[in-house]
Amino acid sequence: MLKFHTTMGEFVITLDHEKAPITAANFVQYAKEGYFEGTLFHRIIPGFMVQGGGLEPGMHNKTKGHHEPIQNEADNGLKNVRGSVAMARTMDPHSATSQFFVNLVDNDFLDHKSQTPQGWGYAVFGKVTEGMDVIDAMAKVKTSSKAGHRDVPVEDIIIERVEVIGE
Numbered sequence: 771m772l773k774f775h776t777t778m779g780e781f782v783i784t785l786d787h788e789k790a791p792i793t794a795a796n797f798v799q800y801a802k803e804g805y806f807e808g809t810l811f812h813r814i815i816p817g818f819m820v821q822g823g824g825l826e827p828g829m830h831n832k833t834k835g836h837h838e839p840i841q842n843e844a845d846n847g848l849k850n851v852r853g854s855v856a857m858a859r860t861m862d863p864h865s866a867t868s869q870f871f872v873n874l875v876d877n878d879f880l881d882h883k884s885q886t887p888q889g890w891g892y893a894v895f896g897k898v899t900e901g902m903d904v905i906d907a908m909a910k911v912k913t914s915s916k917a918g919h920r921d922v923p924v925e926d927i928i929i930e931r932v933e934v935i936g937e
Contacts, residue, residue: 771783771784771785771899771934771935771936772785772797772798772801772932772933772934772935773932773933773935774806774901774929774932775929775930775931775932775933776811776904776927776928776929776930777926777927777928777930778904778907778908778927779901779903779904779907780900780901780904781898781900781901781902781904781905782898782899782900782901782935783855783896783897783898783899784896784897784899785797785798785895785896786846786848786894786895786896786897789843789846789847789848789895790843790846790848790893790894790895790896791843792840792841792843793840793843793857793866793893793895794895794896796837796840796866796867797870797895797896798934799837800823800835800837800868801932801934802934803835804835804931804932805832805835805836805868806822806823806868806929806931806932807929807930807931807932808826808827808832808928808929808930809822809823809824809825809826809832809868809928809929810822810825810826810827810829810923810926810927810928810929811908811923811927811929812824812825812829812919812922812923813871813919813920813921813922814908814909814911814913814921814922814923814927815921816874816909816910817874817875817909818873818874818875818877819871819872819873819874819877820871820872820874820905820908820909821858821869821870821871822869822870822871822927822929823858823868823869823870823929824858824867824868824869827926827928828917829916829917829918829919829922832868836867836868837867837868838867839859839862839864839865839866839867840857840864840866840867841864842857842859842863842864842866842890842891842893843893843895844856844863844881844882844890844891844892844893844894845882845885845890845891846882846893846894848893848894848895849876849878849881849894850873850876850877850878850880850881850891850892850894851873851876851877852873852874852875852876853872853873853897853898853902853905854872854873854894854896854897854898855870855871855872855873855894855895855896855897855898856870856871856873856880856892856893856894856895857869857870857892857893857895858870858871858892859892861887862887863887863890866893871892872898872905874905874906874909880892908923908927911923911924911925911927912924912925
């Protein structure tokens with residue numbers, strides 16, 4: 771489990787090491803190294819998801835401490851349902867590094883369909899088991915465009931620290 775301390779409150783993510791071993795280990799490594807500290811929840815779309823874990827205030831990409839992309843494990847049977855946590859990525863299915871998102875609703879269109887560029891989906895590797903009210907509160911903040919990004923909170927939502935609670 772990982773306990774996130776943010777400027778909006780705390781929440782806990784329980785990782786699924788069995789069904790998403792590569793992704794869960796990657797996420798724990800970033801947490802243990804303190805990588806998430808000072809990063810933003812930089813993309814919030816009500817009725818969809820909240821995303822964070824890779825940009826710093828001012829919308830600058832955090833690169834120090836960044837690791838190589840990981841293999842997409844979206845074919846693990848876990849679904850992008852409300853409260854699930856998945857890896858963000860580029861159009862390349864195997865490009866996920868540190869950015870993640872929490873699904874605010876069931877987003878089955880993000881689930882794995884096939885091992886093709888269009889069908890890979892987004893790898894779910896855990897779920898919010900405490901503090902979903904904090905995530906829901908994030909979904910209600912005012913957003914705008916900033917530094918070429920859309921859906922950016924007007925007031926920064928910062929990850930202050932992440933505690934690794936067992937493994």
